[in-house]
């Protein structure tokens with residue numbers, strides 16, 4: 472494990488004011504934002520986006536909705552259970568069901584061993600209603616009135632931001648066709664995830680019986696992440712492998728990062744960076760005799776290419792000095808290899824974390 476993070480500095484994770492993209496009609500101004508964004512995605516792989524277009528009111532409602540969901544009893548939440556196995560990633564995952572790891576060789580036995588240390592988190596995944604491969608799993612409306620309506624609306628609002636960011640990146644990368652990336656990202660293969668890391672006695676972390684979310688990279692194209700004020704998200708310092716720096720919460724900002732498939736697509740021009748969730752900052756880490764950690768709520772939105780997309784080196788990312796590094800692969804084949812390691816192939820014995 473890397474060393475504990477130091478104070479964040481904007482030079483580590485850049486901040487981009489995206490109102491300059493949304494409001495601008497000047498080509499030069501848009502190109503400047505696009506270059507800044509692409510540069511951040513190359514150097515760090517992580518960037519704070521401020522003034523992205525989602526109102527604070529909408530974000531507050533998203534966190535309220537998430538809190539209402541996780542405040543339900545386990546029995547109620549299990550009315551929308553994540554289906555068994557790694558194929559469909561929708562509905563409610565109780566603490567310990569999903570194990571995040573960076574292990575990618577495809578050996579299921581190793582995957583099972585990694586799952587011995589449970590991740591102390593619960594989550595709920597929502598997708599497009601039109602994604603037949605990944606059918607949504609909804610709670611009965613009476614269990615959480617308005618949940619389906621709100622999360623569906625929020626999903627499509629996040630997709631608007633994602634599309635603007637992809638357009639800016641297309642320009643920044645230097646692709647001739649301004650719609651190049653958008654064409655592969657209809658939005659129907661994205662995933663909205665509500666995440667709750669419940670309070671846990673510190674001893675469980677100290678004895679390494681539990682973790683929040685170990686270091687990993689995301690699999691898709693880009694991820695937009697909204698986080699509460701708890702803290703704990705850390706990003707690997709691009710200059711010092713193994714050292715993690717905090718991605719300190721910034722009210723209203725979205726933390727954007729590049730995923731593995733976009734890195735591959737760009738012939739490693741863009742960077743998919745390791746990140747993890749540890750305990751909150753020292754100052755407010757523990758409460759009471761049991762030294763219980765604060766709860767954390769976060770909302771990642773994973774943006775993925777459509778399943779049949781053939782991911783082969785972007786035209787602007789190869790030349791004589793930069794030969795193509797990777798074989799073409801479809802989004803679907805790539806996703807299946809990664810998903811297999813995160814969810815057990817058989818049903819675990821208990822439903823409690």
Ligand SMILES: O=C(O)CCC(=O)C(=O)O
Pocket residue numbers: 664666684689696698704746747748769770771
């Ligand atoms: O909770 C967070 O802030 C990080 C979540 C994350 O990295 C993920 O779900 O891939």
Ligand SMILES: [Fe+2]
Pocket residue numbers: 687688689746
């Ligand atoms: Fe992640």
